[in-house]
Amino acid sequence: MAEVEETLKRIQSHKGVIGTMVVNAEGIPIRTTLDNSTTVQYAGLLHQLTMKARSTVRDIDPQNDLTFLRIRSKKHEIMVAPGTLAFHFLVKSSFCFTR
Amino acid sequence: MEIVYVYVKKRSEFGKQCNFSDRQAELNIDIAPNPALAEQFVERNPVDTGIQCSVSMSEHEANTERFEMETRGVNHVEGGWPKDVNPLELEQTIRFRKKVEKDENYINTIMQLGSIMEHCIKQNNAIDIYEEYFHDEEAVEVTEEAPSAKTINVFRDPQEIKRAATHLSWHPDGNRKLAVAYSCLDFQRAPVGMSNDSYIWDLENPNKPELTLKPSSPLVTLEYNPKDSHVLLGGCYNGQIACWDTRKGSLVADLSTIEFSHRDPVYGTIWLQSKTGTECFSASTDGQVMWWDIRKISEPTEVVIMDITRKEQLENALGAISLEFESTLPTKFMVGTEQGIIISCNRKAKTPAEKIVCTFSGHHGPIYALQRNPFYPKNFLTVGDWTARIWSEDSRESSIMWTKYHMAYLTDAAWSPVRPAVFFTTKMDGTLDIWDFVFKQCDPALSLKVCDEALFCLRAQDNGCLIACGSQLGTTTLLEVSSGLSTLQRNERNIASSMFERETRREKILEARHREMRLKEKGKVEGRDEEQRDEGLPTDLEALVNKAEEEFFDIIFAELKKQEADAIKPKPMPQQPSSEEGQVAQEGEDATGERGGDEEEEDLA
Numbered sequence: 201m202a203e204v205e206e207t208l209k210r211i212q213s214h215k216g217v218i219g220t221m222v223v224n225a226e227g228i229p230i231r232t233t234l235d236n237s238t239t240v241q242y243a244g245l246l247h248q249l250t251m252k253a254r255s256t257v258r259d260i261d262p263q264n265d266l267t268f269l270r271i272r273s274k275k276h277e278i279m280v281a282p283g284t285l286a287f288h289f290l291v292k293s294s295f296c297f298t299r
Numbered sequence: 300m301e302i303v304y305v306y307v308k309k310r311s312e313f314g315k316q317c318n319f320s321d322r323q324a325e326l327n328i329d330i331a332p333n334p335a336l337a338e339q340f341v342e343r344n345p346v347d348t349g350i351q352c353s354v355s356m357s358e359h360e361a362n363t364e365r366f367e368m369e370t371r372g373v374n375h376v377e378g379g380w381p382k383d384v385n386p387l388e389l390e391q392t393i394r395f396r397k398k399v400e401k402d403e404n405y406i407n408t409i410m411q412l413g414s415i416m417e418h419c420i421k422q423n424n425a426i427d428i429y430e431e432y433f434h435d436e437e438a439v440e441v442t443e444e445a446p447s448a449k450t451i452n453v454f455r456d457p458q459e460i461k462r463a464a465t466h467l468s469w470h471p472d473g474n475r476k477l478a479v480a481y482s483c484l485d486f487q488r489a490p491v492g493m494s495n496d497s498y499i500w501d502l503e504n505p506n507k508p509e510l511t512l513k514p515s516s517p518l519v520t521l522e523y524n525p526k527d528s529h530v531l532l533g534g535c536y537n538g539q540i541a542c543w544d545t546r547k548g549s550l551v552a553d554l555s556t557i558e559f560s561h562r563d564p565v566y567g568t569i570w571l572q573s574k575t576g577t578e579c580f581s582a583s584t585d586g587q588v589m590w591w592d593i594r595k596i597s598e599p600t601e602v603v604i605m606d607i608t609r610k611e612q613l614e615n616a617l618g619a620i621s622l623e624f625e626s627t628l629p630t631k632f633m634v635g636t637e638q639g640i641i642i643s644c645n646r647k648a649k650t651p652a653e654k655i656v657c658t659f660s661g662h663h664g665p666i667y668a669l670q671r672n673p674f675y676p677k678n679f680l681t682v683g684d685w686t687a688r689i690w691s692e693d694s695r696e697s698s699i700m701w702t703k704y705h706m707a708y709l710t711d712a713a714w715s716p717v718r719p720a721v722f723f724t725t726k727m728d729g730t731l732d733i734w735d736f737v738f739k740q741c742d743p744a745l746s747l748k749v750c751d752e753a754l755f756c757l758r759a760q761d762n763g764c765l766i767a768c769g770s771q772l773g774t775t776t777l778l779e780v781s782s783g784l785s786t787l788q789r790n791e792r793n794i795a796s797s798m799f800e801r802e803t804r805r806e807k808i809l810e811a812r813h814r815e816m817r818l819k820e821k822g823k824v825e826g827r828d829e830e831q832r833d834e835g836l837p838t839d840l841e842a843l844v845n846k847a848e849e850e851f852f853d854i855i856f857a858e859l860k861k862q863e864a865d866a867i868k869p870k871p872m873p874q875q876p877s878s879e880e881g882q883v884a885q886e887g888e889d890a891t892g893e894r895g896g897d898e899e900e901e902d903l904a
Contacts, residue, residue, distance in 0.1 A: 204406050207413035214420045222409065228380060230396050230405075268419060279419055281412040 218276065223247060242278075250282050302328055446733065446745045447781040451765070454500045456481060456773025457508065460493045464769025466520040467758040471528045474760045476501050476509065477767055479775050482517035482536050484564075484755075489517070497521055497533070499545070502777065511549045514541050520568045526576035532593070534565025534581055542593045553596045560599075561585050567622030572629050580624070582634055586616025588644075605634055605642060609652040617642070623669040625676050631656075635666030639683055643692070659690055661698050668712040668757075674719035674792060678799050682712040687724050687734070691803040696810045699802035702734070703741065711756045717763030717785055719795040725754035725768055733784060737794045744784070749776050 212220050212233055219234040227247045232239040254266040269280040304327065380386045384395045399405055454477070456462060462481040470476035480497045483489040497518045498508035512518070516537040524530040531543045538561035544552045561583035571578040571590075578600075580590045586606070589599035606616045621635035630647045639662035648654045662683035671679040677692045678699070685705045688698035707728040715721035720737045721744075729750045732743035752771040759766050763785040769775045 204400070204409045207410060211413060211416055211420065214417070215424050217420065224399060224405075226380075228395075228399075230399050268415060270419070277423065279416060281416045281419075283408040283412050 246278065246280055250280050254282060444781065444783055446735070446784050448731075448733065448745060448747055448766070448778045448784075450749070450776055451779050452502065452505050452777040454479070454505050454508075454775040454777070457498075458494045458496070458773070460490050461772040462489075462493060462517065463755050463771045464773050464775050465755055466518070466522075467756050467767050467769055467775065468522045468531075469758060469760050469767070471523050471525045474762070474765070475503070477775065477777075478512075478521045478523060478531060479769060480518040480521035480533065481773055482519050482564075484519070493517070499531075500775070510545055512543055512551075513549050514551055515539075515554070519564045519566060522568050522570060522579075524570050524576060526570075530593070532568050532570060532579050534568040534583075536564045538562055538565055538583060538585070540565065540568065540579075540581055540589075540591055540596060542596065553593060555591065555599070556597045559597070561587060561589065563618070566620045567634075569622055569624045569632075571624065572626040580622070580632070582619035582622040584618030584620060584637055586613055586618055588619060588622070588632075588634060603644065603651065603654050605636065605655070607640065607642060607655060607658055609655060611651060618665075620665045621667060621669040623671060623679065625671045627676055628671075633669055633671075633679065635669040635681060635683070637665040639663055639666060641666060641669065641681060641690070657695055659695055659698075661688060661690075662686075664708075667710050670712065670714055672714050672719060673716055675796055675799060680712055680714060680722055682709045682724060685709060687712050687722070689799075689802075691799060691806070694803050694806040694810065696813070697806055699799065699806050700736070700740075707753075710754060711768075713757050713759050713766075715763050715785070716759055716761050718787055719792055720798075721784055723757055723759060723766060725749075725757045727753040729754055729770065731757070731766070731768055731778070733780065735784065736798065737788070737791060747778070749778070750774060 208220060208222070208231060211217065219232070219238075221229055221234065221239055221242060222231040223229050223243045223246075227243055229239045229243045234242070249271075250266070250269060253269050257264050257266045266282055269282065271278040271280075380392070380395070384391045386392060456464070458481075462483050464479050465482050465484060466480040468478045470478070476499055478497070478499045482497075483493060495514055495517045497512045497514070499510040499512065501509040512521075512531070512533065514533060514535055516535040516539065518533040518541075519536055520534040522532045524532065529545045531545065533541045533543065535541060537557070539557060540555040540560060541551045542553045543549075561581065562585040563583045565581050565583045567582040569580060570576075571580060575592075575594075577593045578590065579593065580588060582588045582605075586604055588603045588605060590601040591599050604611050604613055604616050605619055606612050608615055617636035617638050617640060619634045620637050623633040623635070625631075630645055632644055632646060634642045634644065636642065639660060641659040643656045643659070644654050645656050646654065648656075662681065664684035666681050666683040668682040669679060671677075672689075679690050679692075681688050681690065681698075685708060687702045687709055689700040690698045702724075705726060707726040707730070710725050710727060712722055712724040715723065718735075721733065721735045724732045724734065724743075726732070729748055729752055731747045731749050731754065733745040733747075735744040738744050749768055750770050750772075754768050754770050756769045757766065758768075764779055764782075766778045766780060767775055768778070
């Protein structure tokens with residue numbers, strides 16, 4: 201239990217991390233550092249995207265599996281670590297870049 | 300013949316409904332074919348008929364079943380909560396969450412995912428892969444093409460006995476013509492039957508010169524009058540000045556009298572900026588610079604003797620081999636001499652002695668070219684011995700920038716009229732070097748072998764793109780320079796001027812230091828033995844000369860001995876050593892003989 205706390209705290213304390221979220225398989229946010237509405241929004245949207253990404257990877261190669269998903273946008277980067285039971289989302293700001 | 304069918308209907312039957320009935324076919328009329336009619340027609344052979352050969356298609360329409368569409372929106376509400384948990388109740392949700400967190404599986408998963416996540420975060424923090432570098436620098440529009448130059452045209456001397464092209468001049472309007480002066484500069488070695496003619500070439504026609512100029516003595520220099528493009532000024536090998544009018548033909552329009560002309564070939568002639576456009580001046584190795592007005596060319600209007608001791612002695616005068624005049628500085632002119640000294644003169648000085656303002660020395664040999672930078676007239680370029688040097692008027696002791704010593708003698712140089720930092724030089728081995736000192740200072744930016752024989756003269760056209768160079772066998776080559784070298788670069792003027800200033804400053808500092816050191820030395824030596832020095836002076840010169848001679852011969856003999864020793868060493872062919880010794884001994888004799896002769900000359904000078 202304590203390790204979990206520690207891990208989450210450590211992740212949150214990294215440079216550039218805005219918020220952390222832990223979501224279970226049903227899409228219920230277990231742990232979050234962001235406010236409720238944002239959490240709910242992210243959880244709902246990202247959950248579906250992650251499922252789709254995972255199914256894509258497995259469709260292409262059934263032995264393969266999704267290990268990590270990064271969504272870089274103009275303002276932030278969203279990093280998703282999918283597990284079997286829980287998903288770990290991270291909203292992180294990346295350095296400003298132009299494309 | 301009428302075909303008529305009579306249709307009869309009773310009046311009482313009008314309006315009755317039609318009663319159709321069937322009956323057998325009746326032959327109403329039978330018209331037999333009349334072959335005589337065929338003669339009124341002509342058989343058409345062949346017959347042209349259009350036929351379409353394509354896939355036969357038919358068009359159908361069909362109605363499919365309608366596909367039903369609906370637009371729907373989704374409202375995100377927290378979901379996924381198990382049935383017993385009411386998402387709105389805070390307590391219940393908290394309780395649920397706590398329960399999940401206690402799950403062991405959950406803990407393991409979090410640990411695992413946490414480590415993956417950290418790894419990626421650290422990656423992100425380590426380096427920003429989408430960083431834009433140099434986003435405040437504009438894209439460089441200039442394509443980074445290597446500097447290049449290509450030959451466009453070659454004008455060969457139509458004479459059989461080839462003479463060297465010693466001077467080139469571009470036509471002042473439009474630069475479509477090139478005047479080339481041909482002469483043989485080897486002293487008294489001009490072959491018999493060599494023609495005196497010089498030519499004006501039209502760039503479009505390299506096979507035949509447009510106009511031949513026939514002087515009485517070969518022309519060493521030739522210049523177009525910048526004000527009047529029909530008039531040309533030529534300096535002859537025998538010292539006379541001649542001028543032509545191209546409208547009048549190829550014979551000399553005017554010639555200066557021999558008694559008042561130069562005594563040596565005229566090496567430099569330049570037109571002056573005057574209201575009448577008829578004034579010019581010339582310089583020659585006899586040590587005189589003469590001013591002429593071509594309306595009265597029989598006598599010079601003014602003569603200045605290049606005597607740097609300012610005593611107006613012709614015997615001490617230095618031979619002038621190049622002349623420089625910039626129309627933006629009308630009273631000043633510069634003369635490059637055979638002795639390697641550049642003399643800067645002022646035409647408007649009161650007394651003839653004051654005409655010579657200052658001298659710049661630094662070259663070891665005659666100064667074949669002298670030109671001010673068209674953008675920064677305070678700096679000028681000279682070429683002499685094996686280097687090209689750039690000078691600043693402020694720095695009198697030495698040049699501010701110079702090239703390394705080349706393997707071949709440099710014969711001519713010119714600044715590019717478009718770019719302040721680019722200049723061209725020609726060498727005795729037939730190469731043309733293009734120097735760009737904002738790009739590279741140690742080596743030329745481009746070095747081209749134009750021909751196998753020596754190149755004698757060079758002239759750049761006003762647009763900076765075309766360069767004409769003349770060679771020893773009279774071939775004039777026209778080259779086009781790549782656009783990178785002939786368009787003004789961004790910031791180039793500032794960079795060039797700052798380079799000039801920096802080098803001038805450096806030279807000034809060095810000069811100051813040298814002066815200080817010399818003063819110190821003088822102070823020390825003077826303090827010591829003044830008397831001894833006074834006595835020693837008259838005999839000093841002779842003693843020094845003798846000492847120099849002795850040292851010289853010692854070195855020569857040592858070299859010879861070394862060569863003989865090398866020759867005596869055992870060699871594969873037994874006959875060789877003796878013949879080599881004999882050769883070496885002879886060479887040694889010749890060398891000492893020659894050098895002895897040189898030594899004598901030096902003594903006289």
